[in-house]
Structures are given as C-alpha cells and as structure tokens.
Amino acid sequence: MNIDTLKNQIEFEFKNVTLGxxxxxxxxDYADTSYWYFDKQHSDSNLTLYEV
Structure with missing residues (x-):
C-alpha cells in the first residue's frame, strides 16, 4: 500500500469522527499529568497556548 492510498483510507474511515x-x-495529556479526575467535568482553561 502506498502512502497516498493509506492517507485516503484513513481520511475516509475517520471523516465522520467528532470530539463531541x-x-x-x-x-x-495535561489531565494525565495533573490533578484532574476523570469522573468530573473540567474546563481546559489551564492549558497554555502551546498545549492547545
């Protein structure tokens, strides 16, 4: 499989994927290395411009 075929296949498979x-x-990544607990909803206000 060449790179263009692989790229097209990936784009096709994930075209309808959204974050919600x-x-x-x-x-x-920030949450994994900080104080966040995954059972609670948190904002991303602690991220810097470089982490976004």
Whole structure:
C-alpha cells in the first residue's frame, strides 16, 4: 500500500469522527499529568497556548 492510498483510507474511515464533549489529545495529556479526575467535568482553561 502506498502512502497516498493509506492517507485516503484513513481520511475516509475517520471523516465522520467528532470530539463531541470529549477532550482533545493535548487536554488528555495535561489531565494525565495533573490533578484532574476523570469522573468530573473540567474546563481546559489551564492549558497554555502551546498545549492547545
């Protein structure tokens, strides 16, 4: 499989995927290394511009 085929397949498979109310990867990383508890909803106000 060449890179273009793989890219097209990935884009096709994930085109309808949305975050909804989920966290982004930088937010999850921050949450994993901080005081967040996953049973409570938290804002992302503690993220810096570099972490967003």
């Amino acid at each position: 109310y989920a966290y982004t990867l930088p937010e999850e």
